[in-house]
Amino acid sequence: MVKKAFKALFRYIKYTDKIILLLCICCSVLSVVLIKGMLNSDMPYVYPRYVQVQIVAGSLGILSAIIISFFDYHLLAKLWRLYVPIVLVLVLLTFFIGTQRGEADDKAWLPLPFGMSLQPSEFMKMAFILTFSLHLTKVKDKINSILHIILLCIHGAIPIGLVMLQGDDGTMLIFCLIFLSMLFAAGIDWKYIVTAVVAVCVAVPFAWEYLLSNDQRIRFTIIFNLESDPLGKGFQQLEGLTALGAGKIMGNGIFSGDHWWTPEIHNDFIFVFIGQAMGLVGCTAVVVVLMIIMMRFLVAAHKAADDLGRFICIGVFAMFAFQTIFNIGMCLSVLPVIGLTLPLISAGGTSVVTSYLGIGLALSVIYHSRKPEFER
Numbered sequence: 021m022v023k024k025a026f027k028a029l030f031r032y033i034k035y036t037d038k039i040i041l042l043l044c045i046c047c048s049v050l051s052v053v054l055i056k057g058m059l060n061s062d063m064p065y066v067y068p069r070y071v072q073v074q075i076v077a078g079s080l081g082i083l084s085a086i087i088i089s090f091f092d093y094h095l096l097a098k099l100w101r102l103y104v105p106i107v108l109v110l111v112l113l114t115f116f117i118g119t120q121r122g123e124a125d126d127k128a129w130l131p132l133p134f135g136m137s138l139q140p141s142e143f144m145k146m147a148f149i150l151t152f153s154l155h156l157t158k159v160k161d162k163i164n165s166i167l168h169i170i171l172l173c174i175h176g177a178i179p180i181g182l183v184m185l186q187g188d189d190g191t192m193l194i195f196c197l198i199f200l201s202m203l204f205a206a207g208i209d210w211k212y213i214v215t216a217v218v219a220v221c222v223a224v225p226f227a228w229e230y231l232l233s234n235d236q237r238i239r240f241t242i243i244f245n246l247e248s249d250p251l252g253k254g255f256q257q258l259e260g261l262t263a264l265g266a267g268k269i270m271g272n273g274i275f276s277g278d279h280w281w282t283p284e285i286h287n288d289f290i291f292v293f294i295g296q297a298m299g300l301v302g303c304t305a306v307v308v309v310l311m312i313i314m315m316r317f318l319v320a321a322h323k324a325a326d327d328l329g330r331f332i333c334i335g336v337f338a339m340f341a342f343q344t345i346f347n348i349g350m351c352l353s354v355l356p357v358i359g360l361t362l363p364l365i366s367a368g369g370t371s372v373v374t375s376y377l378g379i380g381l382a383l384s385v386i387y388h389s390r391k392p393e394f395e396r
Contacts (some may be wrong), residue, residue: 052071268298
């Protein structure tokens with residue numbers, strides 16, 4: 021028994037992507053260190069329990085990623101009848117007992133004991149990537165038929181619609197981009213892409229005038245002139261830019277105890293703290309590490325043993341890539357504030373665990389695609 025266990029362990033070490041695991045662990049360690057640095061500066065609304073939550077979430081996430089990667093991704097996709105109803109029930113519960121987090125204006129969290137909370141829409145990302153990958157695999161040869169395009173759109177509209185009703189614009193946007201990325205990877209015909217682009221261009225003025233609230237419109241327009249409302253909508257990004265600039269090239273040091281506070285600096289705006297604590301060098305290093313992780317997802321998609329594995333890796337890549345782009349874009353004031361975390365680094369237990377679940381899915385594809393046929 022022990023011999024078999026060690027054999028399985030050595031086989032896993034041989035065939036898994038050790039670089040992804042190592043870099044992700046480094047990100048989690050950095051996250052804890054950054055939050056400790058904020059506590060050392062006595063920043064408001066940053067509490068010691070955030071460090072504990074981040075350590076527990078990171079440890080649980082790493083363990084979950086490794087366990088998930090042992091399971092064949094084909095089995096994980098086929099078990100959708102088990103986890104999809106659970107996720108949907110949790111999301112629907114937010115409409116009745118959902119709570120807000122911090123300055124967020126959407127009730128997308130479920131209250132848990134000891135002052136903790138759970139964001140079910142994060143787990144819905146994993147369920148969607150798996151089920152949509154399976155759906156795309158089953159209709160691969162007929163994907164460009166009108167019927168299947170409609171069915172695929174309905175599949176994507178369910179999670180997107182639920183999150184939209186929650187009022188979580190950021191998560192809704194990520195779902196849309198995951199959906200589009202996976203459709204594109206599946207080989208959707210260009211005529212549908214062109215049609216969709218034209219439809220969006222036509223719909224944007226109408227949506228701007230009649231669908232978006234005044235608050236949502238301000239979030240877009242404020243980035244062109246933050247000084248127009250320095251104590252209101254422009255406050256967070258103005259403070260963020262000031263903090264980023266204070267770090268200069270090398271930063272002021274994580275534990276210097278002298279840092280500029282920004283609302284949600286431990287969460288959505290943690291990149292701002294990286295800037296002032298570690299400077300341009302630190303920001304660049306973090307971006308490079310995240311880019312390497314995401315590039316390895318793309319490599320895994322290219323080397324996947326089949327379409328199901330390829331679509332799963334594309335979905336995980338899209339989730340990481342677009343969250344990273346929008347999060348950093350918010351901090352640099354080139355994109356509106358829409359409440360998205362920086363994967364693996366922002367404080368938040370659900371976000372961290374979900375990121376690792378996605379990593380586990382990608383590692384499952386890598387592991388089971390690399391194993392020789394006689395060992396599968």
